[in-house]
Amino acid sequence: MNTPDKALKIAVIGSGPSGFYAAEALLRAGLPLQVDMLERLPTPFGLVRSGVAPDHPKLKEVIKVYDRIARSPGFRFLGNVALGRDVTVAELRAHYHAIILACGAQSDRCMGIPGEDLPGSHTATEFVGWFNGHPDYRDHAFDLGREVAVIVGQGNVAADVCRILAKPVDELRTTDISEHALDALAQSRIREIHIIGRRGPAQARFTPRELRELGEIHQCATLADNRDLRLGERCETELNDLQNGNAAKNCALFREFTANQAGNRRRQIRFHFYLSPSEVLGDSRVEGLRVARNRLEGPAFAQVASATGETTTLNCDLLFRSIGYRGVPIPGLPFDDHRGIVPNAVGRVTDGDHTVPGVYVTGWLKRGPSGVIGTNRADSVETVTHVLADLTQADAVEKPGGDALEALFPARGTRNLSYEEWLQIDEAEIERGRPHGKPREKFTRVRDMLALTGHG
Numbered sequence: 001m002n003t004p005d006k007a008l009k010i011a012v013i014g015s016g017p018s019g020f021y022a023a024e025a026l027l028r029a030g031l032p033l034q035v036d037m038l039e040r041l042p043t044p045f046g047l048v049r050s051g052v053a054p055d056h057p058k059l060k061e062v063i064k065v066y067d068r069i070a071r072s073p074g075f076r077f078l079g080n081v082a083l084g085r086d087v088t089v090a091e092l093r094a095h096y097h098a099i100i101l102a103c104g105a106q107s108d109r110c111m112g113i114p115g116e117d118l119p120g121s122h123t124a125t126e127f128v129g130w131f132n133g134h135p136d137y138r139d140h141a142f143d144l145g146r147e148v149a150v151i152v153g154q155g156n157v158a159a160d161v162c163r164i165l166a167k168p169v170d171e172l173r174t175t176d177i178s179e180h181a182l183d184a185l186a187q188s189r190i191r192e193i194h195i196i197g198r199r200g201p202a203q204a205r206f207t208p209r210e211l212r213e214l215g216e217i218h219q220c221a222t223l224a225d226n227r228d229l230r231l232g233e234r235c236e237t238e239l240n241d242l243q244n245g246n247a248a249k250n251c252a253l254f255r256e257f258t259a260n261q262a263g264n265r266r267r268q269i270r271f272h273f274y275l276s277p278s279e280v281l282g283d284s285r286v287e288g289l290r291v292a293r294n295r296l297e298g299p300a301f302a303q304v305a306s307a308t309g310e311t312t313t314l315n316c317d318l319l320f321r322s323i324g325y326r327g328v329p330i331p332g333l334p335f336d337d338h339r340g341i342v343p344n345a346v347g348r349v350t351d352g353d354h355t356v357p358g359v360y361v362t363g364w365l366k367r368g369p370s371g372v373i374g375t376n377r378a379d380s381v382e383t384v385t386h387v388l389a390d391l392t393q394a395d396a397v398e399k400p401g402g403d404a405l406e407a408l409f410p411a412r413g414t415r416n417l418s419y420e421e422w423l424q425i426d427e428a429e430i431e432r433g434r435p436h437g438k439p440r441e442k443f444t445r446v447r448d449m450l451a452l453t454g455h456g
């Protein structure tokens with residue numbers, strides 16, 4: 001093994017949960033290691049900062065754990081440095097003994113239907129990024145002066161999108177939601193939100209807690225049709241399975257919703273099942289969604305939606321699709337386009353039958369968009385186990401590491417930010433939020449973050 005001054009140098013790409021758990025596992029290994037974390041934004045923490053809903057602040061407390069990791073000896077943050085934009089895979093391989101990709105799933109699955117790109121049709125990523133102050137989505141516009149929105153997809157991200165559209169804006173004012181989103185939501189005229197799923201209530205992917213929350217929104221009626229809750233034998237088999245407790249709880253909630261009335265509530269959320277979008281309608285913007293009615297086919301736990309041939313139209317002005325996330329290919333590395341991940345064998349990146357030496361992957365880019373924040377810990381520990389096994393077997397030569405990498409940046413116009421500079425941004429955001437009773441007011445433009453840290 002190397003001596004401490006010739007520490008093994010590892011680059012972790014991405015500062016979301018999987019990146020931090022990988023860094024933690026490496027630093028706990030008791031080896032002489034230097035871990036450099038490259039992040040394309042000036043700010044760390046991935047979807048914990050820009051995905052987790054502003055009205056779920058407790059979930060963001062995990063940032064304290066990541067902060068402790070970032071302050072550990074042997075850890076360095078290189079913010080505002082993107083693999084593929086500022087550095088190449090070949091350069092990283094020349095500077096580090098191993099590279100761990102932890103870039104998450106940065107894009108959305110498409111519905112692949114006509115009209116999908118009409119104005120008024122958006123991805124959940126765009127909307128969530130916009131209200132959470134992600135710089136990529138700062139200038140997106142959502143016409144909330146309309147009345148009817150349809151959300152395609154029945155998972156927790158769809159629930160987040162729905163809740164933010166349906167909640168009284170005053171309940172969001174003391175969250176870390178971005179100011180521009182708060183201003184737009186304050187003017188919102190959204191009255192009806194329809195959430196559609198291609199299978200039935202027993203297959204909806206919400207967790208019961210998130211679903212229950214939709215039923216508790218002030219001045220909002222949450223509605224379902226009791227005909228959709230007449231479940232067949234195979235669905236009942238699924239609901240009776242103890243491992244499938246979420247589905248049984250969800251169905252109990254949907255049954256409660258069937259008894260609700262819209263009344264004179266300000267807003268309504270309506271669940272629709274067994275529908276697959278087939279066309280987004282409209283000339284110059286979204287005016288409706290044509291949907292095909294499905295029935296379920298196949299055995300319990302493997303039931304698939306199969307078109308009945310019947311179609312219907314939902315009139316709407318806004319469409320959000322929330323049907324899953326995909327990783328983005330990294331130039332110079334293999335990519336599984338079907339699954340939207342970097343192909344790997346338990347974390348070792350593979351190219352056909354071969355492993356790519358020294359390159360590893362973790363988190364959503366490794367396994368696809370599944371699980372909760374904590375799921376990424378075990379996933380990263382698994383990847384790091386292989387990194388360490390390969391490194392100890394390797395006849396490690398000295399590598400130049402992060403100092404030499406940083407020396408490349410000025411000529412490229414790359415301004416990398418340290419963790420201390422992120423802490424400056426953090427402090428300024430908290431200060432900006434204070435007068436409004438918010439935990440922070442995020443900077444939403446990279447140039448403002450660079451200016452604040454003296455890189456303007």
Ligand SMILES: Cc1cc2nc3c(=O)[nH]c(=O)nc-3n(C[C@H](O)[C@H](O)[C@H](O)COP(=O)(O)OP(=O)(O)OC[C@H]3O[C@@H](n4cnc5c(N)ncnc54)[C@H](O)[C@@H]3O)c2cc1C
Nearest residue numbers: 014016017018040046047051082083103104363364372373
């Ligand atoms: C809208 C939404 C809400 C969610 N809410 C919850 C919740 O309430 N509770 C829960 O448990 N889980 C939630 N999740 C799931 C959770 O966020 C994920 O499990 C977790 O973030 C995945 O971690 P990751 O590190 O793989 O990816 P990410 O968190 O996406 O982190 C990837 C990081 O890599 C960076 N990056 C990407 N490409 C590059 C590049 N080329 N160079 C350098 N850096 C790069 C990105 O900027 C990002 O910081 C939510 C997910 C979404 C999408």
